[in-house]
Amino acid sequence: MELDGRTFELHVGRGDEGSAGPRPLIVAFHGGMATGADMRKLTNLDARADREGWVVAYPNGVEGHWNDGRGVDNYPAHRDDVDDVGFVSRLVDHLVETAGVDRGRVYATGFSNGGMFVHRLAMTRPDLVAAIAPVAGTIARPLLDPGPQAPVPVLMIHGTADRMVAYDGGPVGGPSESRGEVASVEETCAWWRAANRCSDTAEEETLPHRDDADPTHVRVARWEPEGADGAEVVVATVVEG
Helix, strand or coil, X not given: CEECCEEEEEEXXXXXXXXXXXEEEEEEECCCCCCHHHHHHHHCHHHHHHHHCCEEEEECCECCECCCCCCCCCXXXXXXXXXXXXXXXXXXXXXXXXXXXXXXXXXXXXXXXXXXHHHHHHHHCCCCCCEEEEECCCCEHHHCCCCCCCCCCEEEEEECCCCCCCCCCEECCCCCCCCCEECCHHHHHHHHHHHCCECCCCEEEECCCCCCCCCCEEEEEEECECCCCCCCEEEEEEECC
């Protein structure tokens, strides 16, 4: 599908036959050098949308990339300062009008470059998204200042052995690459904890291990807001993942 010269894929979940009214929207952003179709296949969100009655959009970045704030000259989305936030805002407006989307239940997730962009989207337009869930993507280092604007519930998922977007931050892809720099998981989490007015103390748990042949395990840390005007921050760390 096309909107203002940009393209996206769309799935409107069937849901229960008796269900009516506006539906939640999930916007899923692909990783670098990928497409909305790739993200659709990777996540299998269509099947879940059919069970739950969601609408899912899979937009396409410019030449396979999202302008996540790193300022990488060899990516047109960065070099030309493409207004991806504006595009997503128009896409949401369009789907509210044409697909029965509930404007108050718009959620964003993304992988790698898409996850980095999800941070930028929520930082820039906290009024647009009800919550975000970036995977293997932290905040682009140039975006750490200025500080937090408004609270947005956040779930981050990241592996400690990620070689492309390092858990401890730094140059994407490693020191010899020229793909810009990102903040660490801790720095990103701290940014959102400040924005979401969270307590300093986390509730932590290790999830049950389901496969003895898998050397990884998942550690979850959750920070609750200190007041009614805040939002929670959750970090799921895939140890050795």
